[in-house]
Amino acid sequence: MSSLDHFRLMAPYNAWMNTKIYDTAERLTAEELARDRNAFFGSILGTLNHLVASDLIWFGRLAGHPPFAGRIDLAGLPQPTSVRFAVAEELSGLRPIRERIDRLVIGFVDGLSDADIAEALDYRRTDGTRQHKVLASVLSHIFNHQTHHRGQVTTLLTQAGVDVGVTDLLALIPDVD
Template sequence: MSELGHFVLFTRYNRWMNEKIYDCAATLPPEEIAKDRSAFFGSILGTLNHLVVTDMLWMKRMISHPASALVREELEALEQPTALNQILETDLAALRARRDRMDDLIARFVAGLGEKDLATAFSYRRTNGEAQHKLLGDVLLHVFNHQTHHRGQLTTLLSQAGKDVGVTDILMLLPDAD
């Protein structure tokens, strides 16, 4: 599989896992979703909000990359998050709508990339204002790894609430080899 093929797979995995997490969380009452469980972002809701916030931040940063042309108008329309722990939504259904929109935007962004785009650098500023200049492929790898990291935390938080997300392995999306 090509490097770009891996990112297409990551978008499928990202969407699949986000659907599983939100489906599982939706079986809990709102007070359980908002309950502080001493996680880095406090609660299930706080962690879910963090993932949407960071995807919004990263996608807005990618506006400066030439490959963003297909989704630039939508990226520009995204609100600019103000903090990594910002609560965008307290209602799970409303947050899920934002999550679904982000997953769709990320998938369309990746679908519009060519292999050469991954090796093209772009410049952006971190939330502290520090200038950065990174390769798109490296940044995308971070974005998907970050999602996986926090979804691992979410499976633990959901388990603490008595819920099992089920199988989370990317292997479930891989075809058998001939």
């Protein structure tokens, strides 16, 4: 499987899993979602906010990179400057932003070429440090980051008494003949 094909598998998987996470989280009260559970970002809602803030930061960087300018529409979305930025105080406010980002990610990845993913991306970290990374590596990080923190959220949801169900990427991989 090429890197591009891998990203084209990961983008819909990412959206599918985010939908499952949000559907499951909606079974909890606002208080349960905001309860500090001693996780990296405190609560279930805090962790979900972190994922949205991080994606907005990353896609803001990508939108500012000349080859990708115009391919990424972030109009009307928050512009966090920190991965701890609270994008929304409640799940109901966060979900539509998450869904828009997921559609944006799928559309962006679907429009990429092998040459695009070999592009070097110049950006600054949130602490101002200049970085220079290949887009394929950045996309790998973005998808891995999502998986990492969604794993934390599924644990927190399970501890809160709700089950996300099947989370395996394998569920979206078709059988071969």
